[in-house]
Amino acid sequence: MPLHIDHISLASPHIFRSADTLAKETGLGYWTGEWLRETSVNIVPLGPPGNFIEISGFIDIFALRTMTERRQWLLDITETGDHFNGLCLGVDSMEELEGFAKHWKSEINRADDPDPAAHFQRANGYILPMASTPVTKRSVWMLGLPNVYYYPDRTQHSSGQPTHAIPNQVRPTGLKWVEVGGTAQQMADWLGGMHHVEGLPLKFNGKSLGVWAVCVGAEGRDDIVIRRPAASDAVPVSKFAD
């Protein structure tokens, strides 16, 4: 696969309630139990070829006694409810990832960092190796821009793990499109060429940057559209222009 959408992050003030609400709203199942330091994600698989929504939020508010810009951002964008806060693209090799790192004149968050706390961990002891770029002092998500991931071990990809069996569950058949703010040209400028944008199932709505909606195919029923405001609707990206 060339550059593709890997997953979409949905920031939540209460990941259990949000996952339960989304499951009731859409019939999409989710699985739980993956965490990274003071945050955790409930994962909504979207079907082949392997995409997912991660419902992410704080699960350890004790950590918030030490505030950082990122933690404050997450609080600010979830104070009024769920907001899409990240578009996460994917590539299939380290070479491709290095290409994007080079384009952004950046480094790579390495998948082989020996510190378990630097990775998502699962209740069965599995530590998810995941490399990404760019490496910046401030996440590009806060600017409404996507980053890029590479999974050395895709067999344990989050999109392929079994979900809890929810009532009236539907089977997702794949990501159809993602509605984002801004323009195709803005995305092309960020990714390094319109050819990258043309390969992605993106719809541009001209609003502030970030994800505004996700459309998922579903077996035996109409497509499911999950619409939530982008994080930039709660906290303008201009706040982080410096």
Place this chain on the structure above:
Amino acid sequence: MAAILDHIHMGCTNVYTTAFDLTKTTRIGHYDAGFAGNITIGQKAMPLGGSAYIEIESIVDPFATADVARRPWWYRRAAAVKSPIFSGVCLRVNTVDELREIARRHGGAIRPKISTRTPPEGPQVKFWDGPYAPGMADPWEAGKPTWCCWEDRLYMHPSGQPVVNAPGLVQPMGVAWMEMGGTRARMQEWLGHNPDDLHMKFNGKAAGLYAIGVSTDAGEVEIRRPSATGV
């Protein structure tokens, strides 16, 4: 009929690391139990065999609990001691009538609002508990067990649900003993029956739970944490 052990509450600041560390050290599995109460609580459950389980809870909603006074007392104590704590012991009776009688004997009633939990699988599970009275301190704060009666979904009891499959897990076969503070006489007075029925032993410290022994197919496992009454 004497009450039996239903669950042991473990309060903490992070249910993920607490449950993971507990499984890592005991090899007893756990699973995600969803969320409970007034939307502030996230929960993991660790079945212990013998129809009992450990309920691991923490706050997960930074907004609902921005007012520190809204945070549960056990959360504040776990945060203060920087460790998961044993917050309380909950016993189980079979009927609401039994629960009502026990609550009345302790000068209270059944808590008017049923306790609910929404598991990831969907339908809520509910139980009544007591003793409760307006203004009455939670008996757990004084190290005293409480009682509960599950609504009509005992077949979905947390002790009987599958755990996350992890390498090397043991099979828990029941709580062999509970190390309590206080004295046998005081506990017998509170329970209304012999604490031996619950395999309690007493260490003479402040009332509360200090440790449990869990029988497993690989031998007995001891779980020891600070007691909520001692912090």
